Amino acid sequence: MTVPFLRHFGRAASLPLDNIDTDVIIPMQQLLSVPRSELGRCAFNALRYDEQGNQRGDFPLNTTKGRGASVIVAGRNFGCGSSREGAVYALAGLGVRVMVASSYGDIFYSNCLKNGILPIMLSQADLDSVHEAIAGSQEPVDAAIDLQAQRIALSTGLWFPFEIDPAHRQRLIDGTDEVALTLQAEDDIRRFEQGDRMARPWAQRADA
Structure with missing residues (x-):
């Protein structure tokens, strides 16, 4: 299970x-040496920090507008x-709840x-319009995302609709993952197993 996603408001x-x-x-x-709970501090490591471990002042997530x-x-x-699923763990540890792009790596998206x-x-x-709006604002820009309405709105006044597969949207709204979806069919699975034991008793494990 994940945290249900319906609406989000953030920088x-x-x-x-x-x-x-x-x-x-x-x-x-870092993925191999840092606990999952601490991966957020390592996200975008080479972009966020210099060779001495100091924050790079020009990296967007280190600026006053983007921090x-x-x-x-x-x-x-x-x-x-x-x-690597750890890339998503790192983003989540950094506090990221929404990514916006024109395309993604397929496995990363999943x-x-x-x-x-x-x-x-x-x-x-x-x-491009979103990037321009953030870059052109003197103040930090907030975004309001409504997953049900499939809309992202910026505090600058701009807003855009977006598309998402209905099944993916519902999974996010419900906060379900593959395990939770499988458990929803637990009764059907149990009935199948019971029927299979009767139909093929020779195929069952001795310790089942």
Whole structure:
């Protein structure tokens, strides 16, 4: 089970970079050495920190406008590369609840849905407008996301609709994952197992 997602309101940060792969989101060496509960501090490690471990002042999530953002607006093909689910753990640990991009790595997109992060896809033109609105604002920009209405609205006054598969939307709203969906069919599974034992008693394990 994940935290149900219906609406979200939070700071939006513009990260207008294409092809950010999962190794950029969380390096493998940190994924292997850092507990899952602490992966947030390692997210975007090479982009957020310099070689001495100090925050880079020009990285969007380190600026006054972007610090504490729970909505990251990226570029094309976000989350490409390896299939590591730890990339989504790192984003969640950073406090990210919504990603916005024009396209995603397929496995990364699926991992977001499994872990309660909403991956919004906008057309390139709409995505460019969001980046421009955040960059052009003197004040931090907040975003309000309504999953039922499939709408993202910025505090600058701009808003955009977005599409999402109905089954994916319902899973996020319900806070369910594959295990929870399977358990919903527990009675059917039990009936099948009982019928199978009767029909094929020779196929059952001795210790079943």
